Amino acid sequence: MEIKKKDIRALTKEQLRVFFVKEGDKAFRGNQVYEWLWQKAAYSFEDMTNISKETRQMLEDNFVINHIRVDTMQRSNDGTIKNAVRLHDGLIVESVLIPTSTRTTACVSSQVGCSLDCKFCATSRLKRMRNLNPDEIYDQVVAIDNESRLYHNRPLSNIVFMGMGEPLMNYNNVIKAIDKITSKEGLGMSPKRITVSTSGVPKMIKKMADDEVKFNLAVSLHSAVDEVRTSIMPFNETFPLQDLRESLEYWYTKTQRKISYEYVVWKGINDTQNDIDAFVKFCKYVPCKVNIIEYNPIDDGEFQQASNEALENYIRTLEQNRIVVNVRRSRGKDIDAACGQLANKT
Numbered sequence: 001m002e003i004k005k006k007d008i009r010a011l012t013k014e015q016l017r018v019f020f021v022k023e024g025d026k027a028f029r030g031n032q033v034y035e036w037l038w039q040k041a042a043y044s045f046e047d048m049t050n051i052s053k054e055t056r057q058m059l060e061d062n063f064v065i066n067h068i069r070v071d072t073m074q075r076s077n078d079g080t081i082k083n084a085v086r087l088h089d090g091l092i093v094e095s096v097l098i099p100t101s102t103r104t105t106a107c108v109s110s111q112v113g114c115s116l117d118c119k120f121c122a123t124s125r126l127k128r129m130r131n132l133n134p135d136e137i138y139d140q141v142v143a144i145d146n147e148s149r150l151y152h153n154r155p156l157s158n159i160v161f162m163g164m165g166e167p168l169m170n171y172n173n174v175i176k177a178i179d180k181i182t183s184k185e186g187l188g189m190s191p192k193r194i195t196v197s198t199s200g201v202p203k204m205i206k207k208m209a210d211d212e213v214k215f216n217l218a219v220s221l222h223s224a225v226d227e228v229r230t231s232i233m234p235f236n237e238t239f240p241l242q243d244l245r246e247s248l249e250y251w252y253t254k255t256q257r258k259i260s261y262e263y264v265v266w267k268g269i270n271d272t273q274n275d276i277d278a279f280v281k282f283c284k285y286v287p288c289k290v291n292i293i294e295y296n297p298i299d300d301g302e303f304q305q306a307s308n309e310a311l312e313n314y315i316r317t318l319e320q321n322r323i324v325v326n327v328r329r330s331r332g333k334d335i336d337a338a339c340g341q342l343a344n345k346t
């Protein structure tokens with residue numbers, strides 16, 4: 001019978017040290033192997049040249065290294081890069097590098113597919129197949145950091161969890177990945193440069209606040225009217241705006257950090273004065289800023305970007321109420337790399 005080998009990168013450094021001591025070796029060997037796995041991103045035990053042949057064989061017999069591989073890389077004419085990433089079991093997720101004049105942002109996936117059913121999002125058409133492991137999330141970031149250095153001559157500066165999946169439905173693994181990204185033994189990035197975006201899972205927002213996480217929170221709101229929100233984001237039925245509001249108030253009380261609301265304005269869906277007034281009211285519950293995102297069509301024509309007039313009306317009303325609002329132009333549309341377009345089409 002074949003023994004199922006364990007993913008060695010699921011082990012902490014301490015667990016690796018203990019493993020080597022049990023094998024009659026020195027704990028220090030654990031540090032060496034850990035360094036190969038993480039700092040040096042080794043793809044095989046054979047690469048670990050300062051480890052004896054016997055030890056490498058022993059590792060080979062017990063473990064696998066489940067590295068991701070970038071299957072295809074597409075480059076947009078605006079500098080955006082989209083990676084189709086193949087996981088060890090053959091499934092594919094996508095991640096995106098978004099350059100601006102001053103920063104490079106990695107947009108990473110947290111699940112294969114998504115269990116939510118936002119009507120306007122291409123990813124929702126892939127059913128959720130599984131959660132990503134911490135190392136699979138981390139590897140996407142490393143791949144983009146390398147590409148940023150190669151194509152834009154600078155390291156990655158920011159990370160957004162706005163790729164495929166709902167990060168708060170894979171909370172533990174997302175947290176472990178962020179721990180690694182921010183630790184000195186990983187990439188040493190500041191958590192202030194990381195944003196986790198959620199459709200709004202109140203229980204998990206409260207948990208994040210209790211866990212005193214140091215990264216930023218974005219909420220994909222899109223409507224502050226329950227009826228409208230449920231029609232475009234059906235899980236709003238289970239997590240209505242009142243619950244979301246309470247969890248955000250809890251978050252702010254604990255963390256004192258502003259929330260970002262992601263918001264798309266669609267024709268005939270959320271473009272009336274009533275929609276605007278409800279949104280402005282919602283924005284006053286907790287200190288926040290607003291990102292108006294351009295709609296990226298996902299080919300069935302059911303949703304259309306609202307008129308400029310409706311958009312301007314939103315922006316003007318928010319600003320009159322002293323709410324900071326940014327309008328985000330989408331990048332990478334020519335390669336289906338923009339928000340909500342990630343659906344493994346390549």
Ligand code: SAH
Nearest residue numbers: 121162166197198199220262295296339340
């Ligand atoms: N599930 C998380 C992470 C995905 S983030 C969340 O919902 O926040 C992807 C962002 O792009 C979300 O703000 C989402 O609402 C937005 N989005 C989805 N489809 C889109 C589309 N077709 N055009 C523009 N934005 C879209």
